[in-house]
Structure formats: C-alpha cells, structure tokens
Amino acid sequence: MTEGRMKSTTEEAAPVQMYNLQNPEPRAPREDKRSSRPTHYMTSFHIVLEKETRMLGAAQVMVGLIHCALGYFWIQLYIREFDSISIDYLPITLLSGYPFWAFLFFVISGIFAIEAEKTSSPKLLKYTIRVNTHSSVLAIIGLFLIGLEIILSLMKQVKIVWIQRSGMMLSVYLWLFSILELFLAITVIGLGNQAFYHTSNLI
Template identity: 35%
Template sequence: MPRNRPQLIRKEIRVFGAVQIMTALMVHTLGVLWSYLISLHIMAFGKTYVPFTSTIGYPYWSSWFFTFSGIFAIVVEKSSSSSLMCYTTYLNITSFCVALVGMIAITFELAAQRASRHVPIWPHTAGKLLTEYLGIFTILELFAAFVVVHWVRKARHGG
C-alpha cells in the first residue's frame, strides 16, 4: 500500500502545476489588460487612475515565478529525484511569498480605492474589477503553491 501512495501524490502535483501555469497566464493577461486600459483612458480622459499593482509591475514579474513553479511541479511527476523535489519546494515557497506580496499590494490598492472620496467613473470601476480578479487568481496561486509544497515534502520524507 505505501507504494501506490507516492504515485497518487505525484499525479495530483502535476494537476496543481497546470493550475499554476494557467494562473500565471491569467495574471499576466490581467496586467496586459491594465496597460491597455490605462493607455486608452489617458487618450480618452486625459487623466486616469493608475493602479498600484500595475505600477510595481506585479502582474508581469509574478507570472514568471508562477510559471516556473508550475513547470517544476509538472516535471517532478515524471522524474522524482531528490534534487528536483528540493528545487520544486524552493520555487513553490518563492511563488507563495511572491503571491503573498501581491495580496498585500492588492489589499492596499482596494483599500485606497474604497477610501477615495472621488466620484467613481468608468475607468475606476473597470480598474477595481481587474484588481479584484487579480486578487482571486493570486489567492488561487497561494493555495496551489502551498499544496504543492506540502505534497512534495510529504512524498520526499515518506509521510
């Protein structure tokens, strides 16, 4: 019975790796939408809301971390060497930390939007919606990275 358990864990890790890669694509796409929205609103309104998460580039650099941690989670299913499991653990811990920083930035941005006394116009409403979607995908990455780290450590230590 202990022989089948690590195989089941590795297959589930591969699924979570795919989830991480899809999350990375969605986060990057939301960043591209932000950039497009900002450029359109500057041309149309002359002045627009510039999001904090887009200013620090979170959708762009975080998507690289999410992608690499997902790739390593998929590769560890095929070749479960000790060093590859170690790299997968480190990358997913880093991905978790990046997502945590992103959640702090998103929370800060949503709180600033809520505290604003300006009458919300369409660009602000659209920006808030994109920020909320970014928050949802960041929470998904937090969860996926945590689960992958837990399962890799469990498989590595035979528990």
C-alpha cells in the same frame, strides 16, 4: 591365508563406504552476501509524488497566464485612459509590475511541479519546493498590494467612473487568482515535503 584376510577386510570396509555415499553429511548452507545487503538504498534515488502534483502544476501555469493577460489589459486601459485614471486612482499593482512578476514565477513553479512528478527526482523536487515557496511569498505580496490599492481608492470618497471601476475589477480578478496561486503553491509544497518524509522513513 593372506588372501582370505584381505578379502575379509575389503568386505568389511565396503559397507562403510556405501553408507558414506548413501548418507552424506549435510553441509551448512552458504550465506548469500548479495541477499544480505539492504535494498532500501534504492528508494533514496526515487521519490514517489502524488499524481495530483502534475495537475496542480498545470493549474499554476494557467494562473500565471491569466495574470499576464490581466496585466496586459491593465496596461492597455492605463495607456488609453491615463488622464482619467491617474487623477483619482493609483494602480499600485500595475506600477509595481506584479502581474508580470507573478506570471513568470507562477509558470516556472508549475513547470517544475510537472517535471518533478514525471522524473521523481529528489534534486528536482527540492528546486520545486523552493520555487513554490517564492511563488507563495510573491502571491502574499500581491494580495497586500492589491488590497492597499483598493482601500486607497475607496478612501478618497470620490465618484467612481466606469474607467476606474474597470481598473478596480481587473485588480480584483488579480486578487482572486493570487489567492488561488497561494493555495496551489502551498499544496505543492506540502506534497513535496510529504514525499521526502515518506522516503526518509523507508531508508
């Protein structure tokens, strides 16, 4: 009797065990802590600049070299024709050293713009914006000095000889390239601020 009862109890329990093995209870999925973390923090270390920034930087370097060349020609003309120029024409732009200051700042601004586009570094981009801001201010000062120089020479109402005309042409070329540098510097500043604004929206 006891053996029969044990067999009956095992036979009754067996289907229950098979049912548990065939239909296990569903488990709640584990939350992946890594996937739940925000991934936007990666963008704070990488700033996307427009590709035109490198071209603008190269143009700034070229403008700086042109300023240096025009300043060199002005010095040679001033040294050789000092007696003729110093009487009726006052080269304010040359005496202030603007062509060479502009050469230094414009070339540095262009190099910073090129490197900022290559590395996409936020810190380097900040320096690029600052240097281009100084370059734009220097270009405005140069435009004022060149304009003052030409106006003073025209107000004297004297006959302009070829030497003075040559100096005035060099100053006019400096004026034109200063306008170009001002445009380039403002454009680089705008692109840099746009990159910072776009990155701050992603974070």
